[in-house]
Amino acid sequence: xxxxxxxxxxxxxxxxxxxxxxxxxxxxxxxxxxxxxxxxxxxxxxxxxxxxxxxxxxxxxxxxxxxxxxxxxxxxxxxxxxxxxxxxxxxxxxxxxxxxxxxxxxxxxxxxxxxxxx
Amino acid sequence: xxxxxxxxxxxxxxxxxxxxxxxxxxxxxxxxxxxxxxxxxxxxxxxxxxxxxxxxxxxxxxxxxxxxxxxxxxxxxxxxxxxxxxxxxxxxxxxxxxxxxxxxxxxxxxxxxxxxxxxxxxxxxxxxxxxxxxxxxxxxxxxxxxxxxxxxxxxxxxxxx
Numbered sequence: 166x167x168x169x170x171x172x173x174x175x176x177x178x179x180x181x182x183x184x185x186x187x188x189x190x191x192x193x194x195x196x197x198x199x200x201x202x203x204x205x206x207x208x209x210x211x212x213x214x215x216x217x218x219x220x221x222x223x224x225x226x227x228x229x230x231x232x233x234x235x236x237x238x239x240x241x242x243x244x245x246x247x248x249x250x251x252x253x254x255x256x257x258x259x260x261x262x263x264x265x266x267x268x269x270x271x272x273x274x275x276x277x278x279x280x281x282x283x
Numbered sequence: 284x285x286x287x288x289x290x291x292x293x294x295x296x297x298x299x300x301x302x303x304x305x306x307x308x309x310x311x312x313x314x315x316x317x318x319x320x321x322x323x324x325x326x327x328x329x330x331x332x333x334x335x336x337x338x339x340x341x342x343x344x345x346x347x348x349x350x351x352x353x354x355x356x357x358x359x360x361x362x363x364x365x366x367x368x369x370x371x372x373x374x375x376x377x378x379x380x381x382x383x384x385x386x387x388x389x390x391x392x393x394x395x396x397x398x399x400x401x402x403x404x405x406x407x408x409x410x411x412x413x414x415x416x417x418x419x420x421x422x423x424x425x426x427x428x429x430x431x432x433x434x435x436x437x438x439x440x441x442x443x444x
Contacts, residue, residue, distance in 0.1 A: 195293065195297065196297055196300060199297060199301070200301070203301070212301075212305055213305055213308060216305045216306065216308075216309060217309055220306075220309055226309065226313060229309075229310060229313040229314075230313055230316075230317060233313060233314060233317035233318075234317060234321075234326070234328075234329065237317065237318075237321045237329060238329060238332050238333075241333060241336075242321040242322065242324070242326075242329050242330075242333060243322070245318060245321055245322075246318070247311075247314055247315055247318045250314035250317060250318055251310060251311055251314045254310060254313070254314060255307065255310055258306070258309075258310045258313075259303065259306055259307075259310075262306060267302065270302050270305065271298050271299070271302055274297075274298040274301045274302060275294060275295070275298045278294050278297055278298060279294070282294065
């Protein structure tokens with residue numbers, strides 16, 4: 166995992182109190198707040214695991230791997246860079262996520278935002 | 284109420300963003316893993332494909348390169364197994380006509396002499412060879428301008444020498 170959760174400490178007060186104090190919130194966008202809360206509560210981990218499981222079950226992760234190998238074959242394995250691989254496979258990979266999986270994830274996220282948003 | 288709608292749409296946007304971030308993380312993982320496998324050469328299939336690609340590119344370059352001395356190239360051409368063959372075939376075998384040991388590269392001229400004018404050089408005479416010899420001798424004595432029914436270049440060459 167790229168993110169070190171031990172560093173995810175938030176010392177600011179609980180959000181309910183901050184609804185009225187606009188000035189402090191100007192520095193953090195809603196997205197950032199949500200992200201922090203996701204991480205803090207461990208929900209981000211859960212969601213990540215869920216996404217991974219669903220993508221593996223549906224074979225989409227294998228599909229991404231195949232797409233990567235194809236690109237590596239074309240470019241030659243010594244010349245390929247991670248950024249390039251990501252750039253090449255992202256559009257199709259995003260499109261290949263099954264609708265059911267997407268809906269399931271979106272629902273969970275929306276529920277979380279609904280309950281956690283200021 | 285517009286406020287609630289705004290809220291909802293921004294929430295929708297937000298959830299989409301979070302979702303995309305999650306998917307992007309998985310993509311990055313897969314890409315990173317494949318990159319690692321590729322760079323470390325852990326995938327045998329990739330290596331094989333790469334080797335074949337390299338060889339074919341080399342072969343094409345060799346063929347297309349105009350600076351190559353074409354004479355030496357055609358004489359010492361390397362085939363797909365990497366073997367090079369000498370300009371004159373060196374294998375030795377027995378001539379089926381006279382039974383002598385002949386170098387393969389010199390077989391054609393030998394056969395000219397062996398089957399053409401060298402009637403006396405024959406050690407073994409088969410019926411078909413004798414018949415063709417008789418045909419040859421009959422033709423030789425007849426009109427020289429007549430085109431022979433056998434392989435024309437062959438006969439004419441014999442007559443010329």
